[in-house]
Amino acid sequence: MLSHLSQLPARKRNGPPLSVLTCYDYPTARLLDEAGLDLLLVGDSLGMVVLGLPDTTGVTMEDMVHHIQAVARGAKRVPLIGDLPYRSYLTPDMAVRNARRLVRAGAHAVKLEGGVSMLAQVKAILAEGIPVVGHIGMLPQSVVVEGGYKKKGRTAEDAARLMADAVALDEAGACACVLESMMPEVAAAITQRVKMNTIGIGAGNACDGQVLVTPDLIGSFPWFRPPFAKARADVAGETLRAVREYVAAVVAGTLASAPAPAPAATAAEPSASAPQPVPAAVIETLVVPPEPLVVHREPLVVHSGPVAETFSETPPLEPELAEAISPSSTPE
Ligand code: KIV
Numbered sequence: 001m002l003s004h005l006s007q008l009p010a011r012k013r014n015g016p017p018l019s020v021l022t023c024y025d026y027p028t029a030r031l032l033d034e035a036g037l038d039l040l041l042v043g044d045s046l047g048m049v050v051l052g053l054p055d056t057t058g059v060t061m062e063d064m065v066h067h068i069q070a071v072a073r074g075a076k077r078v079p080l081i082g083d084l085p086y087r088s089y090l091t092p093d094m095a096v097r098n099a100r101r102l103v104r105a106g107a108h109a110v111k112l113e114g115g116v117s118m119l120a121q122v123k124a125i126l127a128e129g130i131p132v133v134g135h136i137g138m139l140p141q142s143v144v145v146e147g148g149y150k151k152k153g154r155t156a157e158d159a160a161r162l163m164a165d166a167v168a169l170d171e172a173g174a175c176a177c178v179l180e181s182m183m184p185e186v187a188a189a190i191t192q193r194v195k196m197n198t199i200g201i202g203a204g205n206a207c208d209g210q211v212l213v214t215p216d217l218i219g220s221f222p223w224f225r226p227p228f229a230k231a232r233a234d235v236a237g238e239t240l241r242a243v244r245e246y247v248a249a250v251v252a253g254t255l256a257s258a259p260a261p262a263p264a265a266t267a268a269e270p271s272a273s274a275p276q277p278v279p280a281a282v283i284e285t286l287v288v289p290p291e292p293l294v295v296h297r298e299p300l301v302v303h304s305g306p307v308a309e310t311f312s313e314t315p316p317l318e319p320e321l322a323e324a325i326s327p328s329s330t331p332e
Pocket residue numbers: 022041042043044045046083178180201211213
């Protein structure tokens with residue numbers, strides 16, 4: 001498993017393929033690190049699977065910085081790639097400024113979408129000494145312009161354009177490139193041709209590594225999952241089950257009577273030993289005889305000044321009205 005980006009070229013030569021997942025928060029980062037992932041991507045898929053946005057175009061630099069910081073606290077070994085969000089790298093200067101912000105937040109490399117059209121930005125970031133990961137094929141940040149998520153490389157012309165993008169990024173010095181949703185034959189040809197590691201998503205098995213959106217893998221976002229992503233757990237189902245069980249226990253008044261077993265400790269942090277019952281003598285010292293309840297020591301002053309005066313004096317009822325509502329008066 002990787003612990004530094006400088007190990008990428010050796011992995012391209014010798015394998016095994018890179019295992020990459022997206023990550024957006026501290027506990028997941030700890031788990032993915034411990035599970036032996038090679039790279040974590042704090043992707044702008046954050047917009048959909050964490051923030052509930054319709055696509056990635058609403059994700060801001062502040063969102064990315066916030067989540068990269070959280071992931072960096074949990075990922076002690078595994079290198080982090082941070083996504084430059086939509087419209088955050090319109091010019092080379094802007095790209096450098098924002099790449100620096102992501103690195104300060106904890107990213108070891110930044111990823112941006114586009115090939116030949118983004119070369120000036122890629123070169124400017126690399127000139128700052130910040131590693132760059134490219135992203136070609138289906139580009140989620142262009143979904144609004146393109147009108148949907150469509151597989152790329154279906155025609156000879158499109159395949160040639162993808163190859164030109166990949167070669168340009170490779171020659172500029174990108175350390176890796178995501179190949180998203182493209183014909184497997186095209187992804188295989190690009191992987192053969194370039195020095196950088198290709199990381200496929202919906203692009204067949206011939207890439208140098210694979211990336212998935214973690215909620216798709218663990219089944220924690222059941223409302224949408226792309227067809228190529230196989231869920232290997234049902235976190236949404238387990239969450240519903242546990243929460244319904246909790247609600248039922250609260251309603252039945254049995255929650256406190258049966259403590260749940262302590263969760264299994266992770267290798268990094270062994271759990272404390274099982275709690276011992278508190279001795280009766282200690283409990284006695286905790287029980288303080290109740291004092292008589294004093295509700296108010298002073299007359300309560302709610303308001304002072306003109307507003308209080310308005311409300312504190314109830315004006316007398318008109319005599320006819322008082323007579324009409326008096327219990328002794330009989331309706332006509
Ligand atoms: O933002 C993201 O999650 C990504 C992956 C789909 C590669 O870019």
